[in-house]
Amino acid sequence: MTADSAPFSATMPAGSAEGQDNRERLLNAAEAVFLENGFQVATMDAIAKAAGCSKKTIYKAFASKEELFFGVLSRGKKAILSLKISDTLPPEEALADFVCRAARYILAPHHIAVERMVLGEYTRNPALMRMAQAEWSQITEFALEIYLRDLGESGQYEFGPPREASHLLMGMAIGAFHHEIQAGMREEIPDEEVSARARRSVEIFLAGTRRA
Numbered sequence: 014m015t016a017d018s019a020p021f022s023a024t025m026p027a028g029s030a031e032g033q034d035n036r037e038r039l040l041n042a043a044e045a046v047f048l049e050n051g052f053q054v055a056t057m058d059a060i061a062k063a064a065g066c067s068k069k070t071i072y073k074a075f076a077s078k079e080e081l082f083f084g085v086l087s088r089g090k091k092a093i094l095s096l097k098i099s100d101t102l103p104p105e106e107a108l109a110d111f112v113c114r115a116a117r118y119i120l121a122p123h124h125i126a127v128e129r130m131v132l133g134e135y136t137r138n139p140a141l142m143r144m145a146q147a148e149w150s151q152i153t154e155f156a157l158e159i160y161l162r163d164l165g166e167s168g169q170y171e172f173g174p175p176r177e178a179s180h181l182l183m184g185m186a187i188g189a190f191h192h193e194i195q196a197g198m199r200e201e202i203p204d205e206e207v208s209a210r211a212r213r214s215v216e217i218f219l220a221g222t223r224r225a
Contacts (some may be wrong), residue, residue, distance in 0.1 A: 036074055046083065086131065113204075
């Protein structure tokens with residue numbers, strides 16, 4: 014049984030719609046194999062079987078198993094990067110809305126499973142994780158960093174470095190929830206609880222950084 018029952022096209026250009034669809038199917042198959050077996054045990058044969066294609070087809074899109082691994086991780090980062098913050102709502106509402114939408118992704122069972130797999134690989138293969146961290150360091154600013162930088166430049170707030178400020182806000186809002194799920198203490202957090210924590214965290218964060 015393959016990851017997708019539709020025929021797999023090995024000839025479509027990578028930039029075409031079907032070529033992008035093929036790439037996503039390869040990433041889906043690789044992610045499933047990595048989650049089941051871990052990076053070290055996973056093989057290109059197993060990934061090809063899961064994707065319903067040949068190894069030759071995989072190598073046309075990804076040069077190595079490491080590149081597939083980074084592709085899986087980058088896809089998750091891009092999902093967070095794609096989140097935008099409203100520029101029409103008041104800061105309290107815009108930030109709380111963003112935190113809630115980010116939390117839905119970060120606290121989702123699938124994302125938690127990928128994180129656990131990555132943490133396991135960190136102890137078994139530090140060199141691989143150093144390579145992954147180098148890849149992540151190239152990622153551009155998150156929407157939250159940009160929003161806080163611009164809001165700080167308005168003169169109403171003093172946040173300090175935008176990246177640090179964004180980490181502080183997200184940590185306050187969902188850090189404890191994330192730890193509880195990662196540690197197996199809770200399976201999920203109700204939306205109402207996430208929303209209430211987000212609103213309260215944003216309120217405290219803005220009150221503490223507002224200029225006198």
